[in-house]
Amino acid sequence: MKCDKAKLEINTADELSKKSQTRHEYVGLLTVPEILPLLKISRRTLNSRIADGSLPAIKLGKRLLFDWESVRQSLIRRQRQREVA
Numbered sequence: 679m680k681c682d683k684a685k686l687e688i689n690t691a692d693e694l695s696k697k698s699q700t701r702h703e704y705v706g707l708l709t710v711p712e713i714l715p716l717l718k719i720s721r722r723t724l725n726s727r728i729a730d731g732s733l734p735a736i737k738l739g740k741r742l743l744f745d746w747e748s749v750r751q752s753l754i755r756r757q758r759q760r761e762v763a
Contacts, residue, residue, distance in 0.1 A: 707736070707743040709742070
């Protein structure tokens, strides 16, 4: 099971990397409703990733914002760590 999940996360990071290279609309700060479909995760998973520090978020009042480049770099780092392990 772990291999399948790791492959899924690697594929997702690869897809995001390709999207960010071809689409410039993902530049800047994104809200929760904007980032969920990009990451293809649930709100619950998003909250877990923020809580464990694996996904960078900016809290502005009651709003959560995400810097697309920071999120992308975080996913790439996570992918590389899994490849080494």
